[in-house]
Amino acid sequence: MANDPDHSRGSRLLATRGLSVYYDQFQAVREVDFRIDAGEIVALIGANGAGKSSFLKAIVGQVDRIEGAIDYCGQSLTDMSTPAISAAGIALVPEGRRLFPSLTVDENLRIGMSIGRRGPITLDQVYRWFPTIASRRDRLARSLSGGEQQMVALGRALLTNPRLLLCDEISLGLAPVVVGQLYEFLPSLRSNGMGLLIVEQDVRRSLAMTDRFYCLLEGAVCFSGRSKETDRETIMLHYFGV
Amino acid sequence: MSNPSGLVPDFPSVSVAADKARRLRTLTLALRALLFVAIVLLAAGPWLFDLNQLTLLTEFFTLLVLALMWNLLAGYADIVTVGQHGFVGVGAYAFFGLVVLAGLDPFLSIILAAVITTILAGPALLFILRLRLAYLAVGTWVLADVLSLIAGKLPGFGGGSGVSLPILVARAFGASVSQRVVTLYILTFILAAAALAATWLLLRSRVGLGLTAMRDSEEGAKSAGVDVPRMRVICFLWTAPFLGLAGALVTLQKVRVAPSASFSITDWTIFIIFVVVIGGIGSFEGPIIGTALFLLLREYLADFGAWYLILLGAVSIAVILIEPRGLWGVWRRFFPIDIIPVSHRSPESSDRTNPTKALPLEPSRPQRAETGENV
Amino acid sequence: MALELINQMIQGALIGGLYVLFAIGLSLSLGVMRFVNIAHGDLIVLASFILMSFSAILGLSPFIVAALLMPVAFVAFYALQRLLLQRLVGTNLLGVILVTFGLAIVIQNGLLQTYGPDTRKLSGGALELKSISIGGGLSIGLYPLLVFATAVVVIFALDRFLYRTSIGSRIRAVADDPAAANLIGLPSAKIYGIAMGVVGLTVMSAACCMSVWTNFDPEIGPSRLLIAFEVVVLGGLGSLWGTLVGGVIIGVAQNLGAQLDAAWQILAQHLVFLVILFLRPQGLFPRGPRT
Secondary structure (H helix, E strand, O other), rough: OOOOOOOOOEEEEEEEEEEEEEEOOOOEEEEEEEEEEOOOOOEEEEOOOOOOOHOOOOOOOOEEEEEEEEOOOOEEEEOOHHHHHHHOOOOEOHHHHHOOOOOEHHHHHHHHHHOOOOOOOOOHHHHOOHHHHHOOOOOOHHHHHHHHHHHHHHHHHOOOOOOOEEEEOOOOOOOOHHHHHHHHHHHHHHHHHHHEEEEOOOOOHHHHHEEEEEEEOOOOOEEEHHHHHOOHHHHHHHOOOO | OOOOOOOOOOOHHHHHHHHHHHHHHHHHHHHHHHHHHHHHHOOOOOHOHHHHHHHHHHHHHHHHHHHHHHHHHHHHHHOOOOOOHHHHHHHHHHHHHHHOOOOOOOHHHHHHHHHHHHHHHHHHHHHHHHHHHHHHHHHHHHHHHHHHHHHHHOOOOOOOOOOEEOHHHHHHOOOHHHHHHHHHHHHHHHHHHHHHHHHHHHHHHHHHHHHHHHOOOHHHHOOOOOOOOHHHHHHHHHHHHHHHHHHHHHHHHHHHEEEHHHHHHHHHHHHHHHHHHHHHOOOOOHOOOHHHHHHHHHHHHHHOOOOHHHHHHHHHHHHHHHHOHHHHHHHHOOOOOOOOOOOOOOHHHHHHHHOOOOOOOOOOOHHHHHHHOOO | HHHHHHHHHHHHHHHHHHHHHHHHHHHHHHHHHHOOOOHHHHHHHHHHHHHHHHHHHOOOOOHHHHHHHHHHHHHHHHHHHHHHHHHOOOOOOHHHHHHHHHHHHHHHHHHHHHHHHOOOOOOHHOOOOOOOEEEOOOEEEHHHHOOOOOOOHHHHHHHHHHOOOOHHHHHHHHHHHHHHHOOOOHHHHHHHHHHHHHHHHHHHHHHHHHHHOOOOOOOOHHHHHHHHHHHHHHHHOOOOHHHHHHHHHHHHHHHHHHHOOHHHHHHHHHHHHHHHHOOOOOOOOOOOOOO
């Protein structure tokens, strides 16, 4: 499925129905209903252990046992392998970045291009977005700072020209300034019809940059809605009160 | 099954499970009784079996000891060695040297052979502790090769082709052939029983608990205060005397020492690995089943030479890919019991959880564990 | 006396080239798939016997047969990886060791059944007899020199392949982190297969060089594995050129030991390995050419 730059805003990209994730007997995600449309930025908020990472991994096919449905542009993802899901246009920027340590920055980025999805994002474009890593392109990826590595990880995912970008805690371990830069950059991606799903622990930031949000508590959605219609205090209430 | 008094609600699934648990307990008790009877029969072996059978059983006990030791290291302590034939050979040569060249008392020589093997295990540990995983496995192989080559150069031991045990020494274990067979049988029986008991005790002790914790999660075990290197050292040193004793008894069985026989990688490592894997690694029942099966098959396939090894190799591969826990694992799928209980978990809990957990062949980087870190 | 010593060291260094060829495939599978293929040495021996059979059937020189069989070697190793070894990727070490161990035993005994225990050697024709004088009364055989040159060429080619091609960087990426590679859409199983196919090419080269140089029989597989392993570990995992140094060291140690007797040939090899491993467990040039 080639990336379609004329893909209109508002069309359904991904929807889950009753999605549950199990590790042996332990249920990490409980019957989550979720949706995201093209051009939307959606937040997934929750504390450690709430099931956020498991939810993302279920989407890209990295968990063994799931129940429920995941629909993506008319396809069901539940039986697809991770490389196939990636080729279909879903990219995950994993927690901890997971760059390839023995490859240079440039090589790490080019790997992203190797699945050959056509689209507007090119290597030059990524270097323009992130000039600091452009100057370090022949260095080994592991020698870069945390913020720079995060940019490489993001760039690598973007070079697969995804229609849906999943970001798992990309602000972890980064200086606030760098986090601010990243989160200023991300919304610009939706102009191509890309949907973004941002997993974050920082509630304020999440609400500030997203259209809608979901709160996960012990694997289930405890609260959801439009980001502009709520605030941090209301969300905390849902965790501890309601 | 309804409740006559009507006081306790009727939950059919609970009573079915209770039935099953009861049946399994009965089966466990029955099998344990059978094992006990078998041990008693074997102890009375010299009166019950003929010389041929005693010889076969002697071999069974020797191989069983080796299998238990390899299983302890590879199945419980995550130390995969491909060189235990080195220590067997050391025990064999030490015994020969002490009894023939130094002229010591034969029975004392057997004990001292075990001591010497354990002492030699010390320097070997220096390498064990430095190496991990694949390097460790091949490193032990190299060490065994070195020991074998050195043995072939020692004066008085017949060099590369070895030398026979003098008849005078052999006679110390019985004036006639049949007496020697009986003596050897009793010695190996005692060794096998001791090896079983000692290893079982080790695994039931704190060390065993630490090893289980280590296999579940090395990081978690370390943070709980389990001294992982120390566990490995203890296990490694635990096996050394038994391997040495087995080597000494092998010399008595073969009535000679030679690098190819005493340090035979085929007999003391390759066969043993296959035996444990096919029988069931990481359990006590597995090595016993595997050794018994191995000897039974060998009696039937004795003429087939290389084909026997090919079959063993192919079956091992199939076992690892299909049911990593071996024949005992297959049995456990239907009857999840422990005849020789080693686990510190209660029987009920090990039924509930994934039965392949705490297995040495589980994925080391399973996708689950990667994702399970920060759920 | 000193001249003789130098001569032996040169001969040892040259046979080190052959050992490098043994080792380079193991280095790749250890470095990429991250497991020790216990059957590596037996696969080299298997390839040698296949070379022998085809050479006899076709009536061609083993070098030509080897060249013709290269694609076959690639496909065979690709299939070995995809069909058998792939099941073990990501599992822990025990399964890998046991399966490749089983494979080694099957190959050894299969060869014994098929060809018998006699030692064999293939003829390289006139090439084997030529020697070159290098002054000072010393001369080296042309064939050993060619084998050493082959080893250098193979290392160079492999270095280019791994670090200058996109398939090479994909192989290294999958080696680093198969799960992350999957996320980017890299088909890790196929890539492992390709890496193993390349190992097959090195195995065929090693078999070709070995079968003409020395005697071989179905049971020398394990000793080839130990040599290859020691060379890889000495050189430092991940370092292709380090493997060359490791090979030379092992070759020289072996040759000097052989001056005493056959047992010392192997003892010297092992002892040098153990000593260096003890002093520097990570090998001489760990981490590879790009630090």
